[in-house]
Amino acid sequence: MNNEQGHNRHQFLAILGGGESGVGTAILGKKEGYTVFVSDKGKIAENYRQLLDEHEIEWEEENHSEERILTADLVMKSPGIPEDAPLVNLIRGKGIPVISEIEFASRFTNANIIGITGSNGKTTTTKFTHFILKNGGLKVGMAGNVGQSFARQVAETDVDHYVLELSSFQLDGIEEFCPHIAVLTNITPDHLDRYRHNFDNYIASKFRITMNQTEEDYFIYDADDEIITKWLRENPIRSQKLPFSLQKEVIPGAYIKDEQIIISLENTQITMPTSDLTLEGKHNAKNAMAAATVAQLLRIRKETIRESLSNFQGVEHRLEKVLKINNVQYINDSKATNVNATYYALESMDAETIWIVGGVDKGNNYAELLPLVNEKVKAIVCLGVNNEPILSAFGNCVDVIVETRSMEDAVKEAYKLAEKGDSVLLSPACASFDLFKNYEDRGRQFKEAVRNL
Template identity: 80%
Template sequence: MSKGAKNIERNLLVILGAGESGVGTAILGKKEGFQIFVSDKGKIKDNFKAQLDEHEIEWEEEQHSEEKIFEAHLVMKSPGIPDDAPLVSRLRGKGIPVISEIEFAYTYTSAVLVGITGSNGKTTTTKLTHHLLKNGGLNVGMAGNVGKSFAKQVAETDADHYVLELSSFQLDGIEDFKPHIAVLTNITPDHLDRYRHDFNQYIASKFRIVKNQTEKDYFIYDADDPVIMKWLQENPILSQKLPFSLREELEKGAFIKDEQLIIRTDNSEMTMSTSKLTIEGKHNAKNAMAAATVAQLLRIRKETIRQSMESFQGVEHRLEKVLKINSVQYINDSKATNVNATYYALESMESETIWIVGGVDKGNEYAELLPLVNEKVKAIVCLGINNEPIINAFGNCVDTILETRSMEDAVQQAYKLAEKGDAVLLSPACASFDLFENYEDRGRQFKEAVRNL
């Protein structure tokens, strides 16, 4: 069902990038009557080729046939392709619209949308929100940065509700997209290499999630986050604001008082004991507040929310307890791809910690970690091609810093350093692309190496 967001002539839809979002968009575009051409500069995975062939969609790999691409009436680009890539700039220069999968799929669904973004906590909040809504009996899909492609789900099953995890790259490609409920978990410097090392550009990208909201929509956000609060003071928005906070009691929104999580929306109030939350740490209390606020707005029964919070198992690669060996706890936090995520991980540690850190540095400022490293870290195991920034940052406050180039070696070195009662924490604070396919691959290799000890 079309919202008529754009009156685009349904002729040639070109898709740049044949990953999850590209193939999903191709399938939806074909269903909606477009001619489709999928072009990927790299190799296309076999499972995606099979899906394209099954739907009789034309594709190419390891090249971009520009003559064909420039015939497009509309282009959907993978979020991994930068906005200033020469091909994208030239397409826009010729007046050819270039959008994201999220924008394209939005046009063909009338579902109630919950959009979740933030530098950290997006995945946990998305999965917890989906868990609450599904247990509450809603017909709900989960997509975006997690789960199957949003476009593919709209093409094949089209749920009544979607919970969408949205990266800044996906938000950069929206024009008319509007979630009924928008969630912003926090904003800290991340991906600055993509935003010309301008933090303000990155902040503006995150706030695109509210740009089309009206007075009938809701915005849930962290009232303790100075970056969010400053932006809201300077940029009025139309949607109804529902903040959450660990520091203050709120007239509307979510907060903690006397070890009770309290959520106030419109004329409704819900409480539950913080001791019943299965996910640990202050950051996860905030993720729980955001998810529960969404569930309240969508009228999920309070008892269902409480029970669902108690049964939620957390997210793989996020403070995931792997094994205890010789009274040493091994923890996989591979999803911590920036400094702020690692801050949360170190803050939650209650034992002396051997910290495995490193990877592709995205312009990291490590200074905010120094107090926590001083207090909690007894040794650092660097895991990356370029470990110099980490050694320079922490060389004066940790006696033992080792360099490794493989996960197996990193885990072996941590094993030798750890004593009874310690923890070994993989929380890289960096992207994974120097030694691993992605953060999932890094986390799985960590778990495998721990199990092989």
């Protein structure tokens, strides 16, 4: 992999964006002998400024020095910057390669890479996989959208395996990046604003995870997802396919039969009762199957895999049980930033639900939620600046809809509406930027408000 070494002495690496991935790339680039310059159109956070200064890396904020950036040999663009930003077009017009942090970092490690992508479930599956491999005694790092950036870990740690959570934006910037094991949890319309509202562009982005794979590599995917199976029929891939399914037996692959999870590869098979999974919901059975398939490929002991599946606690802000008050369960699913994630949440509710929903709508189609809302939701609390789409989607099927503008009010309203045995679910189906910094901030405010009831 380390084909870059030796070529980069005095090469000029310009980095757009001074956040986690930008600063990580800067630290790795400096270590590998590049001349590095970090440029951010906004402000760079204090902790990142300090890091850059400690490593004696030049940076600028609230400005892009275009002339200087256009002399770069290589540009790393942070995933938050759109592909067609004017400066990015200028750089490409000059023939300068523009890559993602994931692409850059992968050039400087010989570790085995497990890449996980999908519209939903990728954080849980990433953490799940990392948890099993760690329990199995492997030296394993976890990066991508979770924790420290991949580049920084490559610069500062030494591990044999990386589990990477990859967004479509990160995959858009790869050239040679090739995970030995790729996982695709599912594909549903999300971020279409970034893909010119063309769903096929978004699907193609996700499948870039397989683009450099060979027959020696593996692709683990949801065989129940029609979008994935259709794409695979029309666009053959080279890697070995390992499906997982709740609906049919797939061999080799993972499936459920008679309340047992069965993972069947080459000549080994693991079985365990579905009731042993700590995480509830059909989607979590799928996340568990994907993670266990990776573990089995890496020869983790069956016992370790079973134990890990029954001990894994899940992810903060993803169907996280907060408190029971007056026999009402409060659940934080702030990480549900699209309709499909909320679909899973509502599907896993077995009590009458007061649903807190709303935020920045990415052109959501709420129609697919109607049957679940009819069946499970007795009241809706809107939490957003513009609640019109929610009011018009659900006005006819829920008797009580309340509008609120702050988390504190939303939780108070939900508390008033809830009766013994009900659940209060925060599952916004939207981004959080109208009232909160991000979905973590939204989730923490929810938990705080619940504790203050």
